[in-house]
Amino acid sequence: MDVGLLAVSLYEGLVFGLVTIGVYLTFRVLTFPDLSVDGTFPLGGAIAAVLIVSGVNPFLATLAAFGGGLAAGLVTGLLNTKLRISALLSGILMMVALYSVNLRIMGRANIPLLREITSFDMVARILGVHNGVGLSIGFVLVVVAIFVAGLNWFLRTEVGLALRATGDNEQMVRSLGSNTNKNVLLGCAISNGLVALTGALVAQNQGFSDIGMGIGMIVMGLASVIIGEGVFHPKSITSILLACLGGTFLYRLFLNVALRLGMPPGDLKLVTAVLVIIVLAVPHIRKKVRGEWLPPAVRM
Amino acid sequence: MNGYRRLSECEGIVVMKTGENNYMLQLRNISMIFAKDTVDEVTALENVNLDVREQDFITIIGSNGAGKSTLLNIIAGVFPPEKGGSIIIAGDDVTNLEEHKRAAYVGRVWQQPEVGTAGKLNLEENLSLALLRGKPRKLEMAINKKRRQIFRDALSMLELGLENRLSTPIGTLSGGQRQALALLMATISKPDILLLDEHIATLDPKTAQTVLRLSDMIIRRERMTTIMVTHNMEIALHYGNRLVMMHKGRIVVDMGEAEKEALTIGDLVAAFEQAAGEQFNDDSVLLSQH
Ligand SMILES: Nc1ncnc2c1ncn2[C@@H]1O[C@H](COP(=O)(O)OP(=O)(O)OP(=O)(O)O)[C@@H](O)[C@H]1O
Ligand SMILES: [Mg+2]
16 A cells, blocks of 8 residues: 555545544434535535635635534524424535525635635745645644544533533433533534535645535545444543544545545445445444344434 | 522522522412313313422322323423413522523432433533533533542442442443432432432332432432422332322322321322222312321
8 A cells, every 4th residue: 555545545534534523523422413514514615715716814714614614503403403393304404505505605616726825825835845745634634633622622511511411311401401402503513613614624625616525425424433433432532533533534545445446436435335334234243143132223 | 580509509608598488399370281272182280289398308199190290390391381370499480491491490300210311421421410500501621620529429428339430331320320320410419499200110129219218318418398209109108298199180189297197008098099080079089087
């Protein structure tokens, strides 16, 4: 396996790791299956691209994309908590609505950024180094480290603990005096903020923002969560966050190797599905072989 | 009045928590109709009035569907009563206070240990959530050294050896241990009222006895005003200083300590059967006093 393949997988593992953490927050922590991710990822790309093209500082543009994601997540949460629309449907509605919103923001389906100064260019210029994959990894590593450290702290605070408990036992959390609706809103906002932030970074790194760049993002995030859990068996909050990054890296590495081996890109979705099935099925089959007790199938 | 703690919470200050007349809880004209104006309409509570004094320990009995759980739900703010009803706790009118704000006043333990505890979190995380009942939650570490010590002290009082297992996930505890923890969580921040809804019903007889004994100990020590629902007549007679029997959404028996002491289980069962069998015309059940 060559270094280039590892480097690209490392970059992707880090940057998409934020999407995975976002998906983890909603699906696992809040038990709120939020599908709006497929819309908030290109939302981040759209906001960043439009602002950068119009001359805004690329760091500010990236921050604005994060803000846009926070707002979109808030709306998804409001649909659920205020209008009592199911979590699944709230996410789907947002995903669909955001497609039009993103088109409106961009004004067209694709905005090239190759001629613009992106955050990556800025960092390269400040450090006086060549803008290559090494720099991409370094910059993204810093961003990811900041957010992972922030979440690692936040989830242990009084507010963060109440948020975590909300997904576990909502009735109990209410009876102990925490507003569970607010906790859900906060969790959805943070999750989609992270996703939009990634969209902004990815758009700048690849040199364009595209209306279709969010397709399959939720599946990718879920696959990474499942791989991270299956491989690393995380227990503490820190290890969970790191397992999200690790799972994303392994997933990306797997895809990149498959591509390198000549797999047509169109087959990658099938590969993803098979990979998730394997990771989920292995523990079950292992138990079956050992003759252990098998829990009934879960439907959520 | 918001849901946050009052003066009585401040260290070193002892104030009378009750409102006028020393009532910790007053229920006025409480009715509850489910599925109103449909064929499934159920009147779960009908014009219930109840005055609970500070440090009262009331046991409630009544057949299935009598409205006991609904009454506790109304006190806890899960849903509001029908128009015209009011709920006053420690002098504050809390009728329209949402459940999470009402939590400052009311601690609760349910029948299933899974309801009162968060299974994916560990012991100290659960207790930390409970310690902050009725206080604003801040961006500060939920668990610190000082709190750990509070948790250890509180847990060692249960004498279940849980004080050395602060980082054990709740999901791995036994039902009895979990219910003892739920009890601790309901009381650790000393709410004005403790509601116990058949909280030992799913435990094996020995564990049930242990949890009941712990409940009684905590209630006495913290001088908690308590309402306990049970289907066990012996427990209803033996514990508390007041006994209430509910039937079809109404309170049909309400007796104090002296009356209760004179009563035998036989009397109580007879009264219960009379209520259940509806061998009477008026609302109150006649208790034969030997
Ligand atoms: N959420 C609800 N929706 C509709 N009906 C309800 C609801 N909760 C309770 N009821 C109805 O209200 C009545 C009283 O129920 P409640 O649970 O208060 O009885 P209970 O005295 O606690 O009985 P048990 O001893 O079986 O626990 C029942 O007829 C029940 O079907
Ligand atoms: Mg009940």
